[in-house]
Amino acid sequence: MKLVSPARRDAPSSRSPSATLLLRSVALGYLAALLVVPVGMVFYRAFEKGFGTAWDAVTTPPAQHAFFLTITVALIAVPANAIFGVLTAWVLAHYDFRGKRLLDVLIDLPFAVSPVVVGLALILVWGRDGWFPSTDVIFSTPGIVLATIFVSLPFVVREVLPVLEEEGTDQEQAAATLGARGWQVFWRITLPTIRWGLTYGVILSTARAIGEFGAVAVVSGKIQGRTETLTLYVEDRFQSLDLTGAYAAGVVLALLGVTVLAIMTLLQRRHGRI
Amino acid sequence: MAIEARNISKRFGDYLALDDVSVLVPEGSLTALLGPSGSGKSTLLRVIAGLEVPDAGTVLIEGEDVTRRPARTREVGFVFQHYAAFKHMTVADNVAFGMTVRKRPKDQVRARVSELLELVGLAHLGKRYPSQLSGGQRQRMALARALAVEPRVLLLDEPFGALDARVREELRAWLRRLHDEVHVTTIFVTHDQEEAMEIAEQIVVVNEGRIEQSASPAQIYDQPATPFVMSFVGPVTRVGDRLVRPHDVQVLTEPGESGEEAVVTRIARLGFEVRLELLPPEGEPLTAQLSRTEFEQLEVTEGQIVQIRVDPTGVTKEPVSS
Numbered sequence: 001m002k003l004v005s006p007a008r009r010d011a012p013s014s015r016s017p018s019a020t021l022l023l024r025s026v027a028l029g030y031l032a033a034l035l036v037v038p039v040g041m042v043f044y045r046a047f048e049k050g051f052g053t054a055w056d057a058v059t060t061p062p063a064q065h066a067f068f069l070t071i072t073v074a075l076i077a078v079p080a081n082a083i084f085g086v087l088t089a090w091v092l093a094h095y096d097f098r099g100k101r102l103l104d105v106l107i108d109l110p111f112a113v114s115p116v117v118v119g120l121a122l123i124l125v126w127g128r129d130g131w132f133p134s135t136d137v138i139f140s141t142p143g144i145v146l147a148t149i150f151v152s153l154p155f156v157v158r159e160v161l162p163v164l165e166e167e168g169t170d171q172e173q174a175a176a177t178l179g180a181r182g183w184q185v186f187w188r189i190t191l192p193t194i195r196w197g198l199t200y201g202v203i204l205s206t207a208r209a210i211g212e213f214g215a216v217a218v219v220s221g222k223i224q225g226r227t228e229t230l231t232l233y234v235e236d237r238f239q240s241l242d243l244t245g246a247y248a249a250g251v252v253l254a255l256l257g258v259t260v261l262a263i264m265t266l267l268q269r270r271h272g273r274i
Numbered sequence: 275m276a277i278e279a280r281n282i283s284k285r286f287g288d289y290l291a292l293d294d295v296s297v298l299v300p301e302g303s304l305t306a307l308l309g310p311s312g313s314g315k316s317t318l319l320r321v322i323a324g325l326e327v328p329d330a331g332t333v334l335i336e337g338e339d340v341t342r343r344p345a346r347t348r349e350v351g352f353v354f355q356h357y358a359a360f361k362h363m364t365v366a367d368n369v370a371f372g373m374t375v376r377k378r379p380k381d382q383v384r385a386r387v388s389e390l391l392e393l394v395g396l397a398h399l400g401k402r403y404p405s406q407l408s409g410g411q412r413q414r415m416a417l418a419r420a421l422a423v424e425p426r427v428l429l430l431d432e433p434f435g436a437l438d439a440r441v442r443e444e445l446r447a448w449l450r451r452l453h454d455e456v457h458v459t460t461i462f463v464t465h466d467q468e469e470a471m472e473i474a475e476q477i478v479v480v481n482e483g484r485i486e487q488s489a490s491p492a493q494i495y496d497q498p499a500t501p502f503v504m505s506f507v508g509p510v511t512r513v514g515d516r517l518v519r520p521h522d523v524q525v526l527t528e529p530g531e532s533g534e535e536a537v538v539t540r541i542a543r544l545g546f547e548v549r550l551e552l553l554p555p556e557g558e559p560l561t562a563q564l565s566r567t568e569f570e571q572l573e574v575t576e577g578q579i580v581q582i583r584v585d586p587t588g589v590t591k592e593p594v595s596s
Binding site: 170171173174175176177178179180181184188189192193 | 323324325344345346347348350351352354356357358359360361362371372375376416419420422423
């Protein structure tokens with residue numbers, strides 16, 4: 001590496017080209033080694049024996065079932081989190097009440113607690129020996145949905161709340177003095193104000209819902225063709241030494257994730273928030 | 275009376291924002307609620323608008339008890355200090371809002387919007403977004419938006435507080451002219467006594483959740499009801515045990531005249547006005563305000579001993595100390 005020339009020293013923000021190159025290489029090399037190569041390997045191994053083999057592996061009945069179960073769970077969990085997330089954020093931004101700080105901290109609980117613990121907690125509540133024993137929740141779709149809602153709950157609140165806090169209540173109050181009813185204020189003022197925060201929250205929630213493994217593994221019982229989500233199916237194939245099946249399903253999962261990420265990036269570019 | 279607030283009290287936790295406050299606002303008038311920050315003046319305005327619910331008391335608009343009515347049905351126009359512009363809507367849509375939520379016919383809305391934008395001088399900016407307007411333009415848009423629904427009263431909460439001094443001056447004069455044109459009963463909140471004096475017909479001085487005085491600007495200045503009003507609406511100085519305006523302090527150089535002796539400790543020339551700082555042998559320092567002509571006739575210098583007395587004619591009526 002070259003020494004920094006005296007002229008350069010006057011401009012501390014600009015480094016010599018070689019230093020820049022080095023920093024860039026380190027950052028990119030790190031990303032490549034930890035992210036690109038492993039994910040790339042999954043793609044490579046999935047299609048190693050040809051596209052047809054991979055396609056057959058992900059279109060078996062259990063694979064299709066897992067795919068649609070994952071989508072179904074996300075389609076229930078994400079809207080639920082969107083609605084309750086907006087409601088919670090709205091209450092936190094507009095009212096002062098006893099226990100507000102506690103609620104604020106509780107929202108982050110799913111970030112802090114391991115998903116496996118979440119799964120166990122759900123079994124303690126709904127399982128055979130739990131508080132509300134039910135055969136319809138644990139080892140069934142409702143349990144998977146509950147676990148997914150739990151782990152993806154904070155995203156919408158955390159994206160929407162800062163926007164509401166920043167904007168304050170002036171616009172809503174102005175709308176009220178102009179004769180708008182509560183729901184008119186919500187649809188015409190509040191929702192347009194938080195639309196980007198809500199969008200990001202929904203996208204992050206979706207990515208989390210699709211990718212969840214631990215909590216779902218505990219509550220679902222991993223019954224193939226019944227309660228196996230896509231992540232569980234990947235593990236199932238791997239354990240059964242069906243590596244092509246595992247990698248191919250892994251590719252489907254990765255593509256779902258990448259799609260969500262791409263939508264987010266596109267929206268951010270349009271919204272000018274990068 | 276267009277607006278009447280009777281015995282309003284409002285508490286926020288331990289803080290008593292309004293303490294048994296009553297105000298009368300005549301039809302078509304322009305009234306200022308004047309007071310320092312935290313005096314409760316904004317709270318009173320918000321209670322009248324229905325944005326706060328009072329703990330006790332009654333609000334009447336055109337004789338009708340609206341205390342339990344939500345803001346939505348009170349037919350008031352409210353303008354916020356920080357504009358409260360609907361950022362995702364164009365200027366025209368902002369102004370139209372009150373009419374569109376009432377589902378007025380579209381052509382009627384369009385006609386009224388262009389009429390109002392014309393009135394506030396934003397006719398050419400209807401398609402812009404609030405972020406593309408200056409502060410002064412945003413506040414005029416907010417005024418047009420409030421006027422669009424033909425409110426019974428117009429309430430302005432520190433409407434020029436967020437603007438820089440020059441724009442504030444312009445908008446003051448503009449608001450005064452606008453009021454002469456539209457004649458809607460208006461209350462505006464301000465902490466700036468000059469602003470209140472310049473545009474209001476009636477000033478209500480608020481301090482620590484109570485009304486100190488409610489009168490015309492001239493009365494407020496010349497016959498302040500309390501020492502607080504006197505010192506809040508203009509400069510004051512203490513001569514002996516009297517509180518007077520510095521321009522009511524007479525400075526005399528000729529010996530033998532009846533008055534109190536004092537030393538001139540400092541002379542500050544402020545253009546038209548000259549301010550003398552004086553120190554009587556016993557007592558606190560005081561200030562006298564002279565015109566430049568008066569000062570030049572006196573020919574005083576720093577360190578000189580002069581006679582001072584309070585102008586017996588045209589003196590501000592001293593408030594009864596409470």
